[in-house]
Amino acid sequence: MLLPRWLLSDRAGLVMLAVLVILGVGVPILNLWVPPDHPLHVTSYTVALLGKYLCYALLAVSIDLVWGYMGILSLGHAAFFALGGYCCGMYLMRQIGTRGVYGHPDLPDFMVFLNWEALPWYWFGFDQFWFAALMVLAVPGLLAFVFGWFAFRSRVSGVYLSIITQALTYALMLAFFRNEMGFGGNNGLTDFKDVLGFSLQSDSTRVVLFVLSALALAGGYLACRWLVSTRMGRVLVAIRDSEDRARFLGYRVERVKALVFTFSAMLAGVAGALYVPQVGIINPGEFAPLNSIEAVIWVAVGGRGTLVGPVVGAVLVNYSKTWLTTALPEVWLFALGGLFVAVTLLLPYGLIGLLRRRRESAS
Numbered sequence: 001m002l003l004p005r006w007l008l009s010d011r012a013g014l015v016m017l018a019v020l021v022i023l024g025v026g027v028p029i030l031n032l033w034v035p036p037d038h039p040l041h042v043t044s045y046t047v048a049l050l051g052k053y054l055c056y057a058l059l060a061v062s063i064d065l066v067w068g069y070m071g072i073l074s075l076g077h078a079a080f081f082a083l084g085g086y087c088c089g090m091y092l093m094r095q096i097g098t099r100g101v102y103g104h105p106d107l108p109d110f111m112v113f114l115n116w117e118a119l120p121w122y123w124f125g126f127d128q129f130w131f132a133a134l135m136v137l138a139v140p141g142l143l144a145f146v147f148g149w150f151a152f153r154s155r156v157s158g159v160y161l162s163i164i165t166q167a168l169t170y171a172l173m174l175a176f177f178r179n180e181m182g183f184g185g186n187n188g189l190t191d192f193k194d195v196l197g198f199s200l201q202s203d204s205t206r207v208v209l210f211v212l213s214a215l216a217l218a219g220g221y222l223a224c225r226w227l228v229s230t231r232m233g234r235v236l237v238a239i240r241d242s243e244d245r246a247r248f249l250g251y252r253v254e255r256v257k258a259l260v261f262t263f264s265a266m267l268a269g270v271a272g273a274l275y276v277p278q279v280g281i282i283n284p285g286e287f288a289p290l291n292s293i294e295a296v297i298w299v300a301v302g303g304r305g306t307l308v309g310p311v312v313g314a315v316l317v318n319y320s321k322t323w324l325t326t327a328l329p330e331v332w333l334f335a336l337g338g339l340f341v342a343v344t345l346l347l348p349y350g351l352i353g354l355l356r357r358r359r360e361s362a363s
Contacts, residue, residue, distance in 0.1 A: 006229035012308040012352060013225055017218055023050070024214040028207045047206050048278045049322065053315050054213040055275040058220050060298045060310030062267035065224050067296070068305030069233065070260060071240035072157075075292045076165030077268050079172050080140035082286035084269025086176075087139055089189035089282040090123060091132035092200075096193050109191070110184045120182045129196060136273040137266045144265030145258055152254035152261075157243065166289045173287035188283025192276075200277055213274045217311070220267045224307055227260075236260060297340050303350025312351060 007013065027050065030042040059081050066072040093108045102112040106119050125131040147168060151161060179185040198205045227233055238246045239253055247253045276282045285291075295314075302313025317339070324332045347354055 004226075006226060007222070010225060010308075012306070013221065016221070016308050016311055020214045020218050024211050027210060031207055032203060044203050044206050047203075047210050051206070051210040051213045051278045052275060053318050054210070054217050055271045055278070056295070056298070056318055057311040057314040058213075058217045058271035058274075059268050059295055060302070060314040061217070061220050061224055061307055062264040062271070063295055064299050064304055064307055064310040065227070065267075066261055066264045067299060068307070068310075069228050069236040069240060070257060071243075072257065072261065073159075073162045073296065074165045074261075074264075075162045075289060075296065076167075076169040077265070077295060078289070078291035079169035079287055080144060080265040080268035081272040081275070081291075081295075082169075082172070082176075082282070082284075083140045083143065084136045084272030085276040085282040085286060086183060086189070086272075087126075087132055087135040087269070088273035088276045089192070090126040090183075091129060092192040092195060092277060093189050094123070094127040095195065096191065099193055100191070108184075108189070110187065111182070114179055116182070123182070133273075136269050140265040140269035140272075141262050145262040148258040148261040149254070152257040155254075166292065169287050169292055170289050173284050173289075176284035176287060184283070186284065188281060188285075189276075190281040190283075192280060195277055200280070206278070209274065209278050213278070216270055216274055220270070221307060221311070224267075227263075228307070232256070294336065297336065297343075299350075300343050301339065301347075301350055303352035303354075306350070306352045309350045309352035316351075 027042055027047060030040055031044065031047050034041045036043075059077065062080075063074060063077050066074055096108065098105050100109040100112075102109050104112050107116060111119070126135070147165075151164060156164060175181055176183050176188075177186055183189065192200050194200055195205070198208075200206075228236065235246065235251055235256055238249075239251070239256065243253055272282075272286070294317075298313040298317050299310040300313070301309075301317055302311065303309030317336075320335070321332060324335055343350065349357070
């Protein structure tokens with residue numbers, strides 16, 4: 001099978017894709033066909049946990065596209081991730097129907113509890129899967145485009161842009177906490193039953209969601225790798241290294257930034273949409289600025305400007321978080337802060353950058 005040159009030259013990417021193929025084939029087999037008492041059996045909990053890691057990895061790739069290749073440090077990508085999750089959650093809520101606690105055919109339980117009389121207009125259409133899938137891309141993409149268009153045209157950059165993106169996700173968090181918004185308030189959306197008629201509690205459904213997460217990560221990675229390998233990718237690096245010079249050469253910098261920022265937000269929305277059915281809930285806490293900062297740490301740990309590094313960083317950091325929050329819950333935040341300081345001082349190019357420098361020095 002012939003592969004494009006831009007992919008053949010990406011050894012780390014090929015290894016990562018091979019690992020995804022192995023996981024996409026091996027995990028379903030070990031979960032569905034290996035007996036539960038066998039030492040190689042993969043539990044449904046582990047399948048959902050791995051799927052969550054893959055969704056986080058796709059979010060990290062989306063951040064690396066704008067930070068590593070355009071120099072835009074976004075501290076608000078959790079907003080796009082959460083919006084994609086809410087679009088998926090709204091579809092899943094509409095699928096509950098009369099199986100809810102209050103048995104209302106149209107209104108979700110939280111609306112019945114809050115004495116809503118009719119379904120809000122912005123919930124219309126979410127009973128159809130195709131519409132919800134479209135909104136997963138359209139809502140984060142539209143917000144990113146509008147935000148980016150005004151910010152980049154005003155030539156807001158650097159730390160000021162980072163602060164504005166953080167303010168954006170914080171404002172959305174406060175808005176979604178309000179019951180009047182019609183998104184479940186503090187409790188968010190939960191108690192999902194099925195997707196496309198398949199029970200979310202079924203092992204086979206969890207496996208399918210895991211495989212879809214692996215495919216989404218592979219697709220998102222390939223799309224970003226292709227983009228940065230084209231002439232557009234060279235323009236992105238030029239903007240990152242010297243925006244004024246790129247503008248002097250005639251490039252419409254604000255348009256390029258808005259376009260790539262929008263695409264990055266859509267990738268984050270897809271990650272959020274796949275995340276929700278695997279964890280079973282989406283609430284305003286996903287908008288928290290800390291989540292965006294944590295995602296930036298994943299990218300820094302793995303190595304920004306590599307696309308593979310963020311995947312490695314997201315998986316390693318979240319695996320450590322899972323272990324530490326269970327074994328030593330009071331230590332996790334200190335460990336996360338210490339990790340960020342250590343990477344900044346000792347590994348400015350992340351783990352992938354360290355491996356590449358060692359390989360170059362050895363050769």
